[in-house]
Amino acid sequence: MSDKYTNGLGKVAANHQALTPVNFLKRTAQLHPQRKAIIYGTESFTYTEFQDNVYRLASALRKRGVKKGTTVTIMAANIPAFLDAHFAVPMIGAVLNSLNTRLDAANLAFILDHAETDVLLVDTYYLDVMQQAVSLSTRKPMIIDIVDHECLDGRLMGEIEYKDLLAEGSPEPFDHLIEDEWDAMALNYTSGTTGNPKGVVYSHRGAYLNAMGNNMIWPLGENSVYLWTLPMFHCNGWCFPWTITAVGGTHVCLRQVEVNAIVDAMADNQVTHFCGAPIVLNMILNAPTELTQKLPRNIKAMTAGAPPPAAVIKGMEAMGFDITQGYGLTEVYGPCVVSQWKDEWNELGDDERAALKARQGIRYPTQEDCDVLDPETMLPVPCDAETIGEIMFRGNTTMKGYLKNEATTEESFEHGWFHSGDLAVKHPDGYIEIRDRSKDIIISGGENISSVEVEGVLYRHPAIMEAAVVARADEKWGETPCAFVGLKPGQSATEEEIIEFCRNEMARFKCPKTIIFAELPKTSTGKIQKFILREKVKNMFSLDKSA
Template sequence: MQMECLLQCSANYVPFTPINFLERAAHVYGDKTSIVYGTTVRFSWRETYERCLKIASALLKLQICRGDIVAALAPNIPALYKLHFAVPMAGAVLSALNTRLDAAMVASILEQLEAKIMFVDYQFVELVLKALNILSQKSVKPPILVVIPEFDQAAASSTANNLPPGSLVYNDVLEMGNSDHFEMLQPENECDPISVNFTSGSTGHPKGVVYSHRAAYLNSLAQISRCDMKEMPVFLWTVDMFRCNGWCCTWALAALGGTNICLRNVSAKVIFDSIFLHKVTHFCGAPAILNIIANASPSEQQPLQNKVNVVIAGALPTAQILEKVSKLGFNIGHAYGMTEVLGIATVRPWKTEWDSSTLDEHEKIRHREGLHSLFIQGVDVKDPSTMKSVPYDGKTIGEIMFKANSIMLGYLKNPKATQEVFRDGWYHTGDLAVRHPDGYIQIKDRKNDIIISGAETISTLEVEAVLLSNPKVSEAAVVGKPDDQLQQVPCAFVKLKDGCDSNPEELVKFCEGYLPSYMVPRAVVFEDIPVNSTGKVQKFTLREKLSQCRIS
């Protein structure tokens, strides 16, 4: 067969990029609601597209060039959602920062990013000013600040007079732009960067994880499948947009013409009220969301008008919590992922009683999808020293590894770390897991956190999930305590909720009701749990404390 006359050109090859989802949404779903915020703010998809064009146009007028980084520090508000499109539409790279960072960490990250401009929600202006002061002492050029006021506020902030020269207000930036004569910039190469997201930095300084247009495009489509979304879903923003670009749901919602219910704060009342008012179909987040729902007061819980899909990533709460949330009308999906794989990579539906003989064909397919995603070419549990797959016995521990198009390009300015995690042609997650006979991958722990106690391997995540299901417990961290006979035994550090009282014996007895004896904490310590500026528990600090003193 003769193939010489074939040609790849602009007619049959267009770089993958999720920003094109927005242009399509403006044409296909133009008058449909794209964003809801509070009781008065609503935008259509056409209005959202026009505003994003204006911001992108304004960025070019502000001398933002292709490849420049634009930082943002804001909660889940409409402005941050729009920046996910507007910044790459200007050819720039978005870096949405964790709103729980302290000033020193913001300064350190800004120095690493070399961001030329930074959008800041009015609530975080003082924090950023402190960070800029730290940068000035290092003679680092600060970014131009653009302050985002609340929609019903004329002034940007009470600190407006203290802003550096050249600072702007978000609404003024909008007015600078022109949506009529601006064409969004397509990536020159689909592997060009679209965003930089930072890891939580549990063992040191957070690393900047660089996403490509191609990976973001593919993972956005993957989210539609993983989260079982249909056309025009209503998505409640309970997962932070700064976490892996909202697990890429920011872009996925545009692909489907869905409605984004933006939230500044999350609570049980907000969740149930939003479901009732807006007919929410989906939301995502950490397992703590299920605890919030299960522990909501009777006055906050409202009967669901329709089934709501909720996808959580992390160690599952107790079966009691899961069953309670499920009976309220929520379909629970259990996800696994991390920053380097653009958020969640696999989702498996949770069932209180999974009997394959009673599942319909659709549910069986969804269970298999959770084991091996359509958009993940390779997911395995391997022995990192031999690179051989572990047996499907539910016992042998190996490291979870991925091979896919929807994985990061690498770590910003850190080629050594990039090469290390991509060795042997696989992405090494650093997470330990087992693989069950049905193929299901069950995460056990991080490499540095898992506890080896005699002949048993203890997942600190599973013990913490049980402790956090106790209505008196606010925070919990489990680490290995040195033991002469067993090498290590589990020890729990616990912070109680305000107004609650307990003792170690009570919590140990509680754990005995849910865990095998070898996993029950041998000691419980009540104190504040050390976390870094991103809120990640510093378990190495707890291990050092245990090694230096006797806690019984």
Template structure:
């Protein structure tokens, strides 16, 4: 047998990449196409403001030119502390057009955390909404060195103060220039920086690249069957995984972004009715809020609304409540490290014949890999041995693909640990069902081990949400001398409800194995993150004082 040739084969000769057949992937192309094909279609709605895709395209190029004029270029960080307004939407295109990296900061962080992010991300400029001027001033005062500040002076908001060198509108128009439409040469170039909402220590900076943003934006559109010209309501913060990549998804579908400063049931339902909103995203807490809104606020909404939910495992009862309104729920799963949603609970037509509660239980599963994720598995986190697809054996969810982060900024140790064995380790514990669907049972740190038995806090919460008096619920471990740990339930009752601790425990005992039932019930409001996740680390601290 002859030795293999070291010469290039016929498919590797005279077939090189060139400008005609290879272009770096970037979601910026979606904006240019939307403006070229649908120049007059409405791109952005914000109160009285309505701008077309052609107008948005011009404003994005002006923003990029203004940044370049301010000395901002390739690899520089542009930080924004802003609500879901047109300025933050435009920045998802204008900042990378200038070659820079967008860092949309969680608006509910304290000054100390914001100062850390600005310093760690080496922000060269901060664009801040008046609503957040007070916390921004305190954060700026704590920086290692001063940076320029641009104000967003939204006429639709009253309050706060202007703390910057100029306002956003004058910043865009001062030079009068339009930035050249130049795209990145390398799709691995950073496009955004997102900080995890770390519960201990400082948050980690997650770096996205143009290729991943491009692909996950398309994945969103395919997973949700968005079609052409969806009307998307911004109930999801744009600072959260860059709005799960939906600024770019809305551009590739040439849809309409309906901006929203605050998520309140009356405002959300009014905009859904008035703007004929077709799609919105939100954590289960948002869905639960709408479930419990007065019937008169829901009146007049007679079109189908598609709801995408993630951020925490949604109780089946919450999904069922939304679908009883005639809306369609799609459950997705992901993390900051994978551009938001990369796993989808894909629906099969054969499930349509099941009772609504059974459908909701299926939809509560996290699902299978989305269109652009290369692979997902549930495996032993140490050996990487895949778990059997028996719906019982618990392991860690792991992913790999182009829509996984570049890594953690200036943190090679954490990056190496996250990518150990060639897979991204999520830290979420799940089972694998026979049909390949993944179902989360807990975060690795949230599993309750009682008398040697593993108890899923999510399973207990799912039962609690079925109680007619329960509005919100969370379950954590409480130390127990005999059992090691026992479940402790924190419950927020609906207005006017009178359920007692004994009532709640009895309800759980009637619906699940007794050893899984909470031994303690604490009533009151639940602490949440800015994206609606219940802060279990706060609840765990509270159990220490019980």
């Protein structure tokens, strides 16, 4: 039914453009053409040079047949080419698929096949595992070698080098090719409880809004210098490739997340901001004094991936860092909940402040709703800091869905909410705090590890009859896999032998760090009671909460 507010007042080019974060670069390059956009070791790129490389990459890919819906996969460390790809690939309507650099060849091959990869950019540092992955895959993508000056050993696997590809393109500006902001722009894989990666599809609209939301809750400015310790493959770097560019900040790329390199980069470039999992904070916190004394003061850090211990937050703030905790999942574009600080907490003691900052917090302004609901009744739990429910989301910074997995998408969106699988309470001020995980996913160093996948490997050991894997708290990694195993009659095995077996069968970061030989508790129907094992691990290996 029409009325005076619809007749003749439709969407036209003058009043409606698709929201997309790729537009941020165009404005910043116009505003600050000679400002340093990217620093990488001794190299640096102005915003004009950054934009030229993006246009060159985009036009070169178009000349080679890349079009809307083409999957362009990248395997790379935090290097400038990865930032180029975050703008160039979606600019032409293609979809950027970022690979986890810690995965093994079998998982990588699965992703190449499932994503239907047509173009593959490979940082030659990862040449060995990617050669294996491509050999296991049914895909025959065009492969582009990113030859980085720090790791060149003469070997290549592609048909063209990245710099030669850029030379094929043109730096002439052109308008992006996105017509519908609901179009897919990125594809990120996350492990499910079955161990099979699921492809999470992002839209231009969602990425735009979450990139803006980052700056609303964690203000950055044109003088911000951001250090890339967070992998860009994690939820597209939590959307910060677009956020930092939007505000005209400087990206400091860092190939290796190692404490000496981190501190040197912070000191040499007067870094103001960085993001990372709690393990990165802990790495800095426990670095030698002669190293940390070089650090600038008042660096702002956003941490997420696993709930950081309050002791780590307290220790980092004592060193002069300003810590903000975020919470989210791949399915919601990374963090979209923040433990936002309130001025009335400034006068509290250090322990109280750290405990408040350790909570997950409240939703971003750009995420329409996040609540802790009873999954049976779908009603909010009371704000009593005791009643446990499931964290659920709904809004524009929730994924489009899982690629080629309609049943799981529908299940995840049941009752009009995205079900996170994380169990939490709500405090009287409405801030949420995680208490447990309904799925048996272990978060180690910011990486998701499927307990079922690890169990599947353990069951392949000739001496093991049964196995169950749960999380063990770890000061360095947040959590590590702890395996309970029962041996076959007459068989023997040592902890070291089983761990080494796992290392030969899967990515090393997924391997259990602890093996406990025990009879596994079961229900009357034979189901292993993991809640008993979790409690046992908690009692056996509890961290010192008073530290």
